[in-house]
Amino acid sequence: MNLHTLREEWLGNVRGDVLSGLVVALALIPEALAFAVIAGVDPQVALYAAFCIAVVSSIAGGRPAMISAATGAVALLITGLVKDHGVQYLFAAALLAGGLQIVAGLLRLGALMRFVSRSVITGFVNALAILIFMAQLQEFHNAHWSVYALVAGGLAIIYLFPRITRAVPSPLVCIVVLTVLAVWLHLPARTVGDMGMFPDSLPHFALPMVPWTMDTLRIIFPYSLAIAVVGLLESLMTAAIVDDFTDTDSDKNRECRGQGFANIFSGLLGGMPGCAMIGQSVINVKSGGRGRLSTFVAGVFLLILVVFLGPWVRQIPMAALVAVMIMVCISTFSWKSLANLRTHPRSSSVVMLATVVVVVATGNLAIGVGVGVLLSALFFASKVHRMFAVETSTLDEGRARRYAVRGEVFFATSQALVAEFDFKEPVERVILDLEGAHFWDITAVDALDRVVHKFRRHGVAVEVLGLNRASATMVEKFGTHDKGGAAPAAGH
Structure with missing residues (x-):
């Protein structure tokens, strides 16, 4: 100083x-x-x-x-x-x-x-x-x-x-x-x-x-x-x-x-x-x-x-x-927050009101703030989940299928990722285009492993493309489907 x-x-x-x-x-x-x-x-x-x-x-x-x-x-x-x-x-x-x-x-x-x-x-x-x-x-x-x-x-x-x-x-x-x-x-x-x-x-x-x-x-x-x-x-x-x-x-x-x-x-x-x-x-x-x-x-x-x-x-x-x-x-007291109940997103209002109610009811500030932070995290995870999507298209006259994953893949969206694939479809090859996705945690990497291993157990060849550098590093470190890792996409 x-x-x-x-x-x-x-x-x-x-x-x-x-x-x-x-x-x-x-x-x-x-x-x-x-x-x-x-x-x-x-x-x-x-x-x-x-x-x-x-x-x-x-x-x-x-x-x-x-x-x-x-x-x-x-x-x-x-x-x-x-x-x-x-x-x-x-x-x-x-x-x-x-x-x-x-x-x-x-x-x-x-x-x-x-x-x-x-x-x-x-x-x-x-x-x-x-x-x-x-x-x-x-x-x-x-x-x-x-x-x-x-x-x-x-x-x-x-x-x-x-x-x-x-x-x-x-x-x-x-x-x-x-x-x-x-x-x-x-x-x-x-x-x-x-x-x-x-x-x-x-x-x-x-x-x-x-x-x-x-x-x-x-x-x-x-x-x-x-x-x-x-x-x-x-x-x-x-x-x-x-x-x-x-x-x-x-x-x-x-x-x-x-x-x-x-x-x-x-x-x-x-x-x-x-x-x-x-x-x-x-x-x-x-x-x-x-x-x-x-x-x-x-x-x-x-x-x-x-x-x-x-x-x-x-x-x-x-x-x-x-x-x-x-x-x-x-x-x-934030008097403006009362008027904001009508204009702010419903999730923000719920977090604010829940924090108030829990703190006043328990007299414990730590519990109230903890509840507010937890609700904020859940609402955020839900919002990110809604932005997650998987687009699909056929290739080679139906012998191959391309899945384009878009959005954030983490513990809240990992189950949704696995659920998007049809593992029993009679195709010879599957392309996982991950250029529009980002893998945040080991739960996401585990979901990717499960997808690849399931396809392979059904005799389908799997090609993973487009991982950005951060996601590729995490997959290489914690993934099991390809210990060699997936090459980062050009320009990522």
């Missing part, structure tokens, strides 16, 4: 990054406390993780302005480990998960994002917006009328204040104004302090107090693998979304490594593992954050707020943060 890029990523938007970082820090606190409850750990474990992961990923990550911290998806994965073996095993699992993510980055697995279709990403975004909104509804359960008034007032500030000035992020104004009103009027609204206790000291480095044996590895490895996979999936998907929001690109493989380093440092500082957070990332971008400084400031401010300014931060009404998160839901 050259000096100009480094300066641009850290100092290109100082004022906007600092202000947006403060907004994100305030929004991270109740989220971290809630995730601590889900994971069954002390609040400081989640708060230390939010600080550490944000700071380290801001330095080592590949997506400027993306916020990473303790997350609900990871919290759900570790409840069993904490309950059965204790928090020290959680710290050890964070170290191993981080190591696995670094390996994934070194193996350049971030490039796998190119196989995630736009429909899956849209479904992921919409599902996240729905889940974030649903999570806010608990604040309205048996709530005093003042809570509704504060949320409505907060939304009014968020959307109307930018018409006056954009010098200060409107979510920050919302939090400050509603806090002052709630304290001044002594409103009976739940506050951040009601979510849990804040730590009263800075984190310190320490190795997890676990026996460093194979038994420990057997305990933590399944959890670490799940944390690594889910964490990378969420982080890479969020990075793609922030790419779209900011119209910039990011280094997905560096992001894999950055998340790994962040989780390792979190485990060494007494924090839980985590990953990128789409909600806070959207808050950051919408509040003007664009550089690495915004993520760094969010982590540092969070630690300062909870350790040194805890008595004041505890007075922030949850209604203020609910208003901010509702803004995130509205901004995150």
Whole structure:
């Protein structure tokens, strides 16, 4: 990375990054406390993780302005480990998960994002917006009328204040104004302090107090693998979304490594593992954050707020943060995708809706995205299958037949290839013209072998022509019908 890029990523938007970082820090606190409850750990474990992961990923990550911290998806994965073996095993699992993510980055697995279709990403975004909104509804359960008034007032500030000035992020104004009103009027609204206790000291480095044996590895490895996979999936998907929001690109493989380093440092500082957070990332971008400084400031401010300014931060009404998160839901949801249901191909709409339904129903982002990717692959294979065809004609007054194969031959079309031939036809010779075909995998090569061998068993001579260079190389390497290989067609 050259000096100009480094300066641009850290100092290109100082004022906007600092202000947006403060907004994100305030929004991270109740989220971290809630995730601590889900994971069954002390609040400081989640708060230390939010600080550490944000700071380290801001330095080592590949997506400027993306916020990473303790997350609900990871919290759900570790409840069993904490309950059965204790928090020290959680710290050890964070170290191993981080190591696995670094390996994934070194193996350049971030490039796998190119196989995630736009429909899956849209479904992921919409599902996240729905889940974030649903999570806010608990604040309205048996709530005093003042809570509704504060949320409505907060939304009014968020959307109307930018018409006056954009010098200060409107979510920050919302939090400050509603806090002052709630304290001044002594409103009976739940506050951040009601979510849990804040730590009263800075984190310190320490190795997890676990026996460093194979038994420990057997305990933590399944959890670490799940944390690594889910964490990378969420982080890479969020990075793609922030790419779209900011119209910039990011280094997905560096992001894999950055998340790994962040989780390792979190485990060494007494924090839980985590990953990128789409909600806070959207808050950051919408509040003007664009550089690495915004993520760094969010982590540092969070630690300062909870350790040194805890008595004041505890007075922030949850209604203020609910208003901010509702803004995130509205901004995150792809409203255009609803109109696109009428115009986009039916397969794309099915993939998007399936991703939304599975994520919302299970609360598991990995399962939903996995279903979306699988459906995308099946629809793609079906589309390619429809483009496959075999044309036939007779030669030499009916003594020979020519089959011209057109399209892609792979596992989805191999059976169709075999089914196109009449092996009992009384001909002396068969010509397989493969100039318009491409063989992609060993299943396709096996299908070609079966066709040739079947004809030969019926006493029919077979001539294979027109294989392009890549297909001929694969047939020569894996085929059995002609170990000498088929000569590539001229000009291929």
